[in-house]
Amino acid sequence: MAGMHSILIQFGSFPPLRSYGLCMALGFLLGWLAAVRLCKRTAQNADALSGLLTWLMLAAVIGARTAYVLEHWSTEFAPNPLSVFRVDQGGLMFYGGLIAAAIVLIVYTRVYRQHLFQVTDLVLAVVPLGHALGRIGCFMHGCCYGKITDSWIGVCFPKESPAWWEQVSAVPPLLERAALKSLPVIPTQLIEAAANALLFALLFTLYLRKHEAR
Known part of the structure; x- marks a missing residue:
């Protein structure tokens, strides 16, 4: 992370x-x-x-x-x-x-x-x-940051980071609010x-x- x-x-x-x-x-x-x-x-x-x-x-x-x-x-x-x-x-x-x-x-x-x-x-x-x-x-x-990825280069940002907020606020949500980190994204x-x-x-x-x- x-x-x-x-x-x-x-x-x-x-x-x-x-x-x-x-x-x-x-x-x-x-x-x-x-x-x-x-x-x-x-x-x-x-x-x-x-x-x-x-x-x-x-x-x-x-x-x-x-x-x-x-x-x-x-x-x-x-x-x-x-x-x-x-x-x-x-x-x-x-x-x-x-x-x-x-x-x-x-x-x-x-x-x-x-x-x-x-x-x-x-x-x-x-x-x-x-x-x-x-x-x-x-x-x-x-x-x-870049798009969500399952590649080895993906990085996760902590809770309340911009990536976390975007994924939590998506419709439908991509992430639960209880999650402590974001889904992996490309470190552009x-x-x-x-x-x-x-x-x-x-x-x-x-x-x-x-x-x-x-």
């Missing part, structure tokens, strides 16, 4: 340290370090890139929160709209952050008159690294994390070969 670790640390009334937020932050940090490394290896301006990455990080967080709020407005936020700003309670969606960051990237290159495809080439080389960390955060939170989060890690290694290598040769 896969243990959920949505909240990693909780000190009294202080906001908790959530696994998805931590993985997202680590993804930004490692992606930034990888991008700076590429700049140095290919004799590009790392300082200018750092400014862009700061804007992309802010856009990604705002976009990820906005996407989550829009999808869960009626169930979580309509009764108390001010809870939209309680990011410490969790609630981020990777794809919302990706879309917002892409928009900011386009605007940034236009404002600063940089070549869109050259900048995108560099940024996209490190995005899979951040996505890999994000998917690990999804697994720890228990969301974004880990599969995507591994695939993104491999994609990052490939793109990082190809970028170096392309630009170091010049």
